[in-house]
Amino acid sequence: MNSFGRLFRVSIFGESHGESVGIVIDGCPAGLPLSAEDLLPDLERRKGGKQKGTTPRQEADYPFFKSGVFNGHTTGAPIMIFFENNNTRSADYDKQRSFPRPGHADMVAHQKYGGFEDYRGGGHFSARLTTGLVAAGAIAKKILSPMLFSAEVTEIGGDADLERGLQKAIEAKDSVGGLVECRVKNVPVGLGEPFFDSVESQLAHIVFAIPAVKGIEFGSGFAAARMYGSQHNDAIENMDGKTRTNHAGGVVGGISNGNELVFRIAIKPTASTPKPQNSLNWETGEMEDFSVKGRHDLCVALRAPVILEAATAIALADLLLVSRTLVPVK
Secondary structure, eight states: OOEEOSSSEEEEEEOTTSSEEEEEEEOOOTTOBOOHHHHHHHHHHHOSSSSTTSOOOOOOOOOEEEESEETTEEOSSOEEEEEEOOOOOTHHHHHTTTSOOTTSSHHHHHHHHTTOSOOGGGGGGSGGGHHHHHHHHHHHHHHHTTOEEEEEEEEETTBSSHHHHHHHHHHHTSOOOEEEEEEEESOOTTOSOSGGGOHHHHHHHHHTTSTTEEEEEETTGGGGGGSOHHHHSOOBOSTTOOBSOOTTTTEETTEEOSSOEEEEEEEOOOSSOSSOEEEEETTTTEEEEEOOOSOOOSOGGGGHHHHHHHHHHHHHHHHHHHHHTTOOOO
């Protein structure tokens, strides 16, 4: 439901315009040096308003540790991190309540929860909850050192020139999607299990929990369908498993092979587009013209890289801890 992982397990809570959002992290080893300052660089990267095309909503996003950290180190108990919501404008959502927004969870949430859902700012469905994921990811990165994580936007609106792709959307007075690529260096051999708990399976599971993600591909991805096997196969160069090419993206048989982990995600256009739309007014039962008000990202992909890094680190930290329980007897 709201949790992910077996040994490194995270549980998110909160709503976009509620009192707070946050995360509980269970299974973090004791003795890990940890302070709020360790999380701030990644939390800063996640914030809106830092670049053109992102939401003007600004929150401090300071992490308040409520448990699991003592004298600057993790204790082995669950870590609870709390983020305050202070910059909300819920009236924007009251005014447009009669229109369940196309592309949002408004309609399905209303049907699933019988009208009791918190609809302000998307409620529990909001990308605001990725704040906790980024915090957990920063902790996971510390566990995974010396693995190095980097993610970047490679396309906006189908254009590799990011500024041009964004400007097209601005001129069209519409929102736009994008592609984000993630790379992880120094991944050890042996993470992941065949079939259901493969590296790809676990990464896809948590990555699709990031709002607006609609696709994922590893290595050559969908391009592999247009290649011959002799082209796609990665020749092994030494006993460490180093390969000449990396069409597999660092994963073979569901298990990491020691090469760089490489994968990409597709992010849809932000559903809250400023462009007028025609859709259902559930109070009148008629199709009517309306426009979405409020503060929204023009291109949510711009804020996705650090969130993708965090989700990747969480999944790999869990796989690493699981792998340590499966060390063969010698």
